[in-house]
Amino acid sequence: MKILKICVGTCCHLLGSYELVDKLNEMDAQRLYDVKIELTTCINSCQSKSAQPPYAEFNGKIIENANIDKILNCITAT
Numbered sequence: 001m002k003i004l005k006i007c008v009g010t011c012c013h014l015l016g017s018y019e020l021v022d023k024l025n026e027m028d029a030q031r032l033y034d035v036k037i038e039l040t041t042c043i044n045s046c047q048s049k050s051a052q053p054p055y056a057e058f059n060g061k062i063i064e065n066a067n068i069d070k071i072l073n074c075i076t077a078t
Ligand code: FES
Pocket: 007, 008, 009, 010, 011, 012, 013, 041, 042, 043, 044, 045, 046, 047, 053, 054, 055
């Protein structure tokens, strides 16, 4: 089982992480059949001046400015 973490800390929440979660939950289950989605609080990637929230993490890889396309690309690349 692969783990996809979606950050729902304040920065990421304000920039759309819950919308990402909603879209992922609405997706065809076959596309995410071996992926477990977890919500997490701040993973500290938002702390730098060049930060681009919202953040997600897939199998340890940080995805900045996360959107559905980036997340799916990351999942299908594994
Ligand atoms: S709130 Fe998401 S990385 Fe800090």
